[in-house]
Amino acid sequence: MSTLVLIEHDNKTLSPVSLNVLNAAKQIGKPITALVVGSDCANVADQVAKIAGVDLVLLADNAAYEHQLAENVSKLLLEQIDPDNKGADAARFSYVLAASTTTGKNILPRVAALLGVNQLSDVMAIESESRFKRAIYAGNAIATVESSDAVKVMTIRGTAFDAINAEGGAALIESLSNVHLSADIEFVEESLAVSERPELTAATTVISGGRGLGNGENFNMLYSLADKLGAAVGASRAAVDAGFVPNDMQVGQTGKMVAPELYIAVGISGAIQHLAGMKDSKVIVAINKDEEAPIFQVADYGLVGDLFDLVPELEGKII
C-alpha cells in the first residue's frame, strides 16, 4: 500500500509547499509516488525525482493539463488510484495527499467523491495510520479524527510540516499518456501577482497590514520595511476588501495560513479569523494605536502607537 502525492507547481518549478506535503507523506511511512500534472512540465518531474524519499514519479504532461483544471486532473488521479474501477477497497494507493492550497482544495475533494470516500482537509499532524489532527472553528479547536476509509484523501497544511530534503533521490519517471479533457470547462484568463519578495506562505518573516493603513499607497511603508527584512507582505481581510491590496495577500481562516519566524501585524485588530492564519508564527509583533486591540493578546512584543510614526522609525533602525 502506498501514498500518492499530487505535486504543486507552475509548469516550471516545484512549489516549496510540495516539500512539506512530501514530509507528511514520509511520516505515513509508505512508499511514495509523486504525480506531476501539467503542460511542458518535465522539468518539474526532474526536480521531484531528485527528492529523497520519492520512489516513483508519474508525469502527465499535456496541453490539456496546462491550468490543472479540477474536472480533468481529478479523473486522471482517479484512473491512477482505481485503474480498474473497482472502488476504493481495491485501490492502488491507500493515501492521496495534496497541499491545502487553492489548487489542492479545488482538485482533491473531487477525487474523494469519485472514489466514494471522505476527505480530511488541512491536516496538521499524522498521529497514526488512521488518526490525524486538523484545526476546526478557525483554529479555536483541534480535532483528532479517525478515518476508516480504504483510501485516505487529505489536504495538508504546509506550515505544520517541515520541508523534506530536496536532494539525494533518484526516482524513476514514468509518463502517463491518457488525457482527460472536459468540454464543459474552459480556461479564460489569469492575472497573477508578480513579486520580487518571498512567497507569503514560505517566507521566514511576514509583515501584514490592516485597515489601519488607510489606503493602498500607505502599504509602500510596509513594502520598504519588508525589503530590508527580506520579508513577504500580507494583509487582513479588511485591507483586501477595501481594495488596498489584492486578494492573494489575505492571511487568515479563509485566506492563507502562515507560520513564519517573525510576524509583524500593523494596524490589524486581531479578529479570530485573522489569528487563525498567523497564530502559529514563532514570534509575533503587533503595532496598533489601540492598546486594547485583541492582537496584543497573541503578540510577544506589542508596540502601542501610531503606525505612521512607528513603521518608518522601525525601518530606520533596522540594519
Place this chain on the structure above:
Amino acid sequence: MKILVAVKRVIDYNVKVRVKADQSNVDLNNVKMALNPFCEIAVEEAVRLKEQGVATEVVVVSIGSKSCQEQLRNALALGCDRAIQVEAEDGPDSLSVARILAKVAEAETPGLILLGKQAIDSDNNQTGQMLAALLDRPQATFASEIKIEEGKASVTREIDGGLQTLKLTLPAVVTTDLRLNEPRFASLPNIMKAKRKPLEVKSADELGVSVSSNIKLISVEEPAQRQAGIKVSSVDELVEKLRNEAKVIA
C-alpha cells in the same frame, strides 16, 4: 433558469467557541447560531441573479435537524422562493451532504448550484467540489464574480496567486468567496412574508442516502495557548528585543 443554493447552520462567526471539559467536542449549548457567512453570500448572489432576470426561481436547501429551518426561513426572507430541509442528524460529513445535494439536484434540475466555499465550523472547503464530481459537472470554486450568458457561466476565482477566470457550461457548481457580494439585511415585511413561503421536509432515507460516516471524531482539544507577551515602550526596545532576545532580526 432555476438556482439551487445549499446553506448550513453554523455557530455565529462572532462567537468564540469553547471546547467541552471532557474534550468530546466543542460546546454548542446556548450558543448563537446563524447562516454560514459564505452561504449568506451564495443566497445573495442567487437573489441578485433573479432580480436581474437571469434566474426564474431560487430554491434553498439545508441538511440537518429541524433547527436548520430557522436558517432556511432566513434565506427565504432574503429572497429565496422556496426551501427544502433534508432531515438528518446534525453534522453529517461532506460526502453525505454532497450525495444528498446530488439527489436534490437530480430532482430539481437547476441550471446553477451555489454553495459557500467553506463552512466556518468544520472549515472543510470540499462539499461543492464533491457535489460537482458526483454530478459530473464543471465547478468554479472561491468565486468573486459570476456572469451568466448564453448557457455559460463566466466565473472569476480567488486563487493563491491572484485571480483566474473560467467559463463553465451550465449546469455548473459554483462556491462563493467573501468578495463576491455584500449580503443585504432582511426587512421586516420580508421576514413576515418568508413565514408563508413553502418549506418542504424530506429525509435522507427517502432520497436513498445513508449518512453514516467513516470519519470518527475522537477528541477535540484547545489549541496551544501562546505565552502572554509584553508591551515594549519604544521602537528601540522592540529592535533590541527582536535582535537579542527573540533573535529573529540581524
